[in-house]
Amino acid sequence: xxxxxxxxxxxxxxxxxxxxxxxxxxxxxxxxxxxxxxxxxxxxxxxxxxxxxxxxxxxxxxxxxxxxxxxxxxxxxxxxxxxxxxxxxxxxxxxxxxxxxxxxxxxxxxxxxxxxxxxxxxxxxxxxxxxxxxxxxxxxxxxxxxxxxxxxxxxxxxxxxxxxxxxxxxxxxxxxxxxxxxxxxxxxxxxxxxxxxxxxxxxxxxxxxxxxxxxxxxxxxxxxxxxxxxxxxxxxxxxxxxxxxxxxxxxxx
Numbered sequence: 001x002x003x004x005x006x007x008x009x010x011x012x013x014x015x016x017x018x019x020x021x022x023x024x025x026x027x028x029x030x031x032x033x034x035x036x037x038x039x040x041x042x043x044x045x046x047x048x049x050x051x052x053x054x055x056x057x058x059x060x061x062x063x064x065x066x067x068x069x070x071x072x073x074x075x076x077x078x079x080x081x082x083x084x085x086x087x088x089x090x091x092x093x094x095x096x097x098x099x100x101x102x103x104x105x106x107x108x109x110x111x112x113x114x115x116x117x118x119x120x121x122x123x124x125x126x127x128x129x130x131x132x133x134x135x136x137x138x139x140x141x142x143x144x145x146x147x148x149x150x151x152x153x154x155x156x157x158x159x160x161x162x163x164x165x166x167x168x169x170x171x172x173x174x175x176x177x178x179x180x181x182x183x184x185x186x187x188x189x190x191x192x193x194x195x196x197x198x199x200x201x202x203x204x205x206x207x208x209x210x211x212x213x214x215x216x217x218x219x220x221x222x223x224x225x226x227x228x229x230x231x232x233x234x235x236x237x238x239x240x241x242x243x244x245x246x247x248x249x250x251x252x253x
Contacts, residue, residue, distance in 0.1 A: 006180075006249060007240040009207060010041045015178045017043035017059075018170055019052025021163025022184030023145070024217040027072055027225040029055040031232035032182045032209070034065035039240055043180070045114040049162030049169035051184070053117035053142035056169075060115035061103035061135050071102065073226050077219050088150035092140060095149070099136040106135040116172025117142040118162030122151060127165040129172035130154070168201040176205050182236075183210040200248055207244050211235040213253035 004012070017036070019029045029051055036042070046056035058068055079098055084091040108115060109132045116129050119141045130138040133154060141152035141159035151158040162169065173179055183200040200208035214235070215228045235251050242249045 003243040003245060005241050006207065006209070006244055007039065007041070009244050010036075010180060010240075013178055014044040015180050016045040016047060016173055017056060017180050017182070018046070018168065018173055019048040019056050019182045020169050020184050021048075021050030021052055021161065021167050023051065024219070024222075024225070025051040025184040025214075025228075026054045027217050027228040028184060028211075028214050028232035029182055030065065030068045030072055031229035031234075032236040033059060034069065034229075035233045035236035035240070036180075037065050039237070041240075043113070045116075047116040047118075047169055047171075047173045048142070049118035049166050049171075050143050050145070051163075052169040052182070053162055054139055057115055057117055057135055057139040057142075058102055060111045060113050061106045062112070063102050067102075069229060072229065075222055075225070077222060081219070084150070086150040088144070088147060090149050092144065092149050092152065095143070096136060096140050099139055103135050103139075108132055108135050108138060111135065118166040118169050118171045119152075119159040120162060120164040120166075122158040122160065127162065127171050131172070167198075170201060170203070175203060179203070179206040181206055181208040183208050184214075185210050185212045200250075202247060207247050207249070209236065209239050209249045209251075211239075211251045211253065 046060045048056040080095040082091045082094045117138045121128050142162040144152050145161045200210045214231050215224045217224045239249050
């Protein structure tokens, strides 16, 4: 029996693209997205948490992979660094301004392609999915890493990083949805060794691509972002011709 390659599997029917959290992993996510669209493979819907919500949210908001790459490679720490007293180092105003400059006043419920971003609500201490309202605000909330960013207030509720409980960014994707998941392999100090959050998700009708060894980026090493983008782009391009077995493609650099 023929085992389809990832490229063949993606061409069989429409798919949702979901992307995981992973600190400053948005460079790697953006590279993977660009490789997919270079191959003529465009998702019909998007989902994610944190770094994954940033990249999928921008794409759903009409930002092209080329524009995304230009923005990310020009990013400097001063563009989002605004320390202020509060429950987190950064106020987040500069980050929100940057997002607004990319997606404007776009609203989640009127996007050309559906997008679901996971956030973590402080009052309930639960993951929820924002399905209406400002796209820029929702992306901001999903990226509000505890201790780095202060909570984001939307309609009176306070939110933090969606990856706190939903690292895969799949809370807004119904089980059984045909999904390509880009998983950032993590060495996170916040997770226990062996935590299920560190493993690629397994679901019916989901294929995960997980690449180990991509260069790590942080606020004090943004110059590594261009390399992370290229590594991830090349890894996804190679993964497209890999056979899909048991819903997972893993690569190491």
